[in-house]
Amino acid sequence: MQYLCIHCHYYQPPRGNPFSKEPLIEPDAAPATNWNERITTECYEPNAKIGNFEEISFNIGETLMSWLAENNATTYQLILQADALNVTRHQAGNAVAQPMHHTILPLDRREDKATQIMWGKTAFAYRFGRQSTGMWLPEMAVDIETLEALVEQGIEWVVLTESQVEGKPPGAGPYRVRLPEGKAIKVFVRDEQISNDMAFRLGYFGGAGRWAHEVLIPRKRDAGRLTLLATDGETFGHHWLGEEQFLHWLLTYEAFAAGYEVVTLGRYARMVEPQDEVTVRENTAWSCGHGLGRWATGCGCTPGDSFWKGAVRRAMDSLRIEIDSLYRQEMTKVNGIDPIALRNAYIKVVLGSTPRERFLQEAEVDVSGEQAERLLKLVEAQYYRQRMYASCTYFFPLLDSHTTRYGIANAAYAIKLVREATNIDLASDYRRDLSLAVGQEEDTGEPIRGDQVFDDLYNVLAEDDDCECP
Ligand SMILES: [Zn+2]
Numbered sequence: 001m002q003y004l005c006i007h008c009h010y011y012q013p014p015r016g017n018p019f020s021k022e023p024l025i026e027p028d029a030a031p032a033t034n035w036n037e038r039i040t041t042e043c044y045e046p047n048a049k050i051g052n053f054e055e056i057s058f059n060i061g062e063t064l065m066s067w068l069a070e071n072n073a074t075t076y077q078l079i080l081q082a083d084a085l086n087v088t089r090h091q092a093g094n095a096v097a098q099p100m101h102h103t104i105l106p107l108d109r110r111e112d113k114a115t116q117i118m119w120g121k122t123a124f125a126y127r128f129g130r131q132s133t134g135m136w137l138p139e140m141a142v143d144i145e146t147l148e149a150l151v152e153q154g155i156e157w158v159v160l161t162e163s164q165v166e167g168k169p170p171g172a173g174p175y176r177v178r179l180p181e182g183k184a185i186k187v188f189v190r191d192e193q194i195s196n197d198m199a200f201r202l203g204y205f206g207g208a209g210r211w212a213h214e215v216l217i218p219r220k221r222d223a224g225r226l227t228l229l230a231t232d233g234e235t236f237g238h239h240w241l242g243e244e245q246f247l248h249w250l251l252t253y254e255a256f257a258a259g260y261e262v263v264t265l266g267r268y269a270r271m272v273e274p275q276d277e278v279t280v281r282e283n284t285a286w287s288c289g290h291g292l293g294r295w296a297t298g299c300g301c302t303p304g305d306s307f308w309k310g311a312v313r314r315a316m317d318s319l320r321i322e323i324d325s326l327y328r329q330e331m332t333k334v335n336g337i338d339p340i341a342l343r344n345a346y347i348k349v350v351l352g353s354t355p356r357e358r359f360l361q362e363a364e365v366d367v368s369g370e371q372a373e374r375l376l377k378l379v380e381a382q383y384y385r386q387r388m389y390a391s392c393t394y395f396f397p398l399l400d401s402h403t404t405r406y407g408i409a410n411a412a413y414a415i416k417l418v419r420e421a422t423n424i425d426l427a428s429d430y431r432r433d434l435s436l437a438v439g440q441e442e443d444t445g446e447p448i449r450g451d452q453v454f455d456d457l458y459n460v461l462a463e464d465d466d467c468e469c470p
Helices: 035-049 062-071 073-090 110-128 144-152 192-204 208-216 244-257 265-271 308-332 339-345 347-351 356-362 369-387 402-422 427-434 450-463
Strands: 002-010 057-060 157-161 175-178 184-190 226-232 260-262 438-440 447-449
Touching: 002 244, 002 265, 035 062, 035 073, 035 244, 057 062, 062 073, 062 110, 073 110, 073 265, 110 144, 110 339, 110 347, 110 369, 144 184, 157 226, 157 265, 184 226, 184 265, 192 226, 208 244, 244 260, 308 339, 308 369, 308 402, 308 427, 308 438, 308 450, 339 347, 339 369, 347 356, 356 369, 369 402, 402 427, 402 450, 427 450, 447 450
Parallel strands: 002 057, 002 226, 002 260, 157 184
Antiparallel strands: 175 184, 438 447
């Protein structure tokens, strides 16, 4: 028997001003009010209603999952039910966890990798009521330290693309990747060509039946036992309107007719142990041909001058070091606090399972009054400084894009919290670093500097001292 798995990566960046209580309006998403709504109507909802979530393997970022929970309960529930159905049928769910803020893990320090993984696992368990055995890597970005951090937290497998591994026989695996100290992790490897074909040419295939006949059947002889297609889930319905039907017919009928059994990654990982080993090309990702240049230095993947990305990242890194140093200083004044464990536990407040006012008490931190409020603000600053590193801050060509502004807004909010907690204002150093980031304005093409973007946001925050964290 040969197997076919389609893995869909669903993700939306956090949109708009993160601290505004107003509903987000994005005119270019008309007739919908904003893009989350539009893509839900075109993709998440029809796919959920037609039952596709039961057949695919998928991960959904927490930024999107929490939005669905609040804005489209029917779709949200259907997605949860699809996973539960797989647990019942196959003793393996088909939803997969993802690091919390979609950060490029190889660019994170080890402690931050661990926090992102732990928060992602916790958010997943909160939504789906079970632990995930695998984890989706944001942008498939990988290095050995990331894989070690995943294994340390009980993650058994990840997904990479073919150009990221060496020594692979035909098929998607899973393969064993050896790690230091005798450890190992399983890696599924997606078929890069047919995955990309699906993403970029789906509308020209002439339907699932023809595609199965022309692509799936001829490749059976030398494709290996498992064929894995992994791509953005928005391909089916949003990028290609109405093509949730393609997925439906492929997974319920045509794949079977072509001699394949449809399987999910969670189920296959339980069925099959790795026979072969591969090695991983570190500091690679699925959407950049320049290592991790797209998120670290700027590269040719985006048009125009993208050196601003390196300057913005340097500004973020310098700010992070200062925020962390103040955080540790304050925490060591209180007996028995493990600063990183306290930060990691804060996810319970974000998810709403622990009220903010009970958090320190639950963590057995013996402080009260003003000191408690100061510590809480510093823990919150840790949360926002993690969010500065969401991959989308650095992904697009323009410094002035919504998603880059959003990253800088999170930095501004972390600075505000630190200032309130310690009376130390990190804004001027951060501004000076950001002034080296020169990009173009989205509408006019005029030059714009990072400090100008920051000033807009920071002034709004300074005026509105009661503004509420999301
Ligand atoms: Zn690139």
